[in-house]
Amino acid sequence: MISNESSGICRIAVLISGRGSNMLALVRAARDGAIPNAQIVVVISDRADAPGLKLAAEQGIETLVIERRGRSRADHEREIIAALRARHVDLVCLAGYMRLLSPVFIEAYRWRTLNIHPSLLPSFPGLDAQRQALEHGVKWTGCTVHFVDETLDGGPIIEQRVVPVLDDDTVETLSARILAEEHKAYPAAVARVVRGELRLIGRRVISKS
Structure with missing residues (x-):
């Protein structure tokens, strides 16, 4: 890619x-x-x-x-x-x-542009994803690295990390825990792209091996 x-x-x-x-x-x-x-x-x-x-x-x-x-x-x-x-x-x-x-x-x-988003896409695209997760009462959220296409946060997904939503979470505490996972997920996803490990079938990003 x-x-x-x-x-x-x-x-x-x-x-x-x-x-x-x-x-x-x-x-x-x-x-x-x-x-x-x-x-x-x-x-x-x-x-x-x-x-x-x-x-x-x-x-x-x-x-x-x-x-x-x-x-x-x-x-x-x-x-x-x-x-x-x-x-x-x-x-x-x-x-x-x-x-x-x-x-x-x-x-x-x-297929050479990547983005990271603070939710488990396709849930909660756009702004204030952490607030959206809290308002919807989900028990799990996280972050997603995806290829960028013409849609809003809708490109094929490369990497996701899951974060629990705690009962006493605020937007700030949830955002901080998601951000910690973003700092791991983004380099991991970029490394997979750089190594040429991935291929795209429809909307699915899968390993070549």
Whole structure:
């Protein structure tokens, strides 16, 4: 699903809008070898005040701010795609990126764009997934890493982790426990993609072995 034969290294870009904790988990996993033969080459934010930009810079990662305010989605995404291509990016990871991608972007990086969401999709897509889980009274929730397609949090699922919902949970306590699992699930899913372990049959992502 990705092609990095020319260099042997999968060049990864991370798109953020906020704190960047999942981005940092990916950076560390790539450097530690948990994501093999991979390098985070750039972190791009659509917000200049995103705290994750400072975290990335502290790790020696190139950062770019490509503001979306006052611009059409097409213009905004054209600039992002140009930045990705200039850096020969193989794989794009969304980590708290708060803008839906257009079909133009998705087609440019079809099956090469991943996202992580704080629920067991297809349950509770969109914003406030943890609050949705509490309000629905589910006993289990978690996180999902999936390929990005034209639907809202509806792309084929790569990896999921399960978290119990406790009787005394608040949005904050549940979110914290889910986030801890996100930091494990995202690097694991990216590693599977980079290693070329996966194939897609319909909507099912399955192992090649």
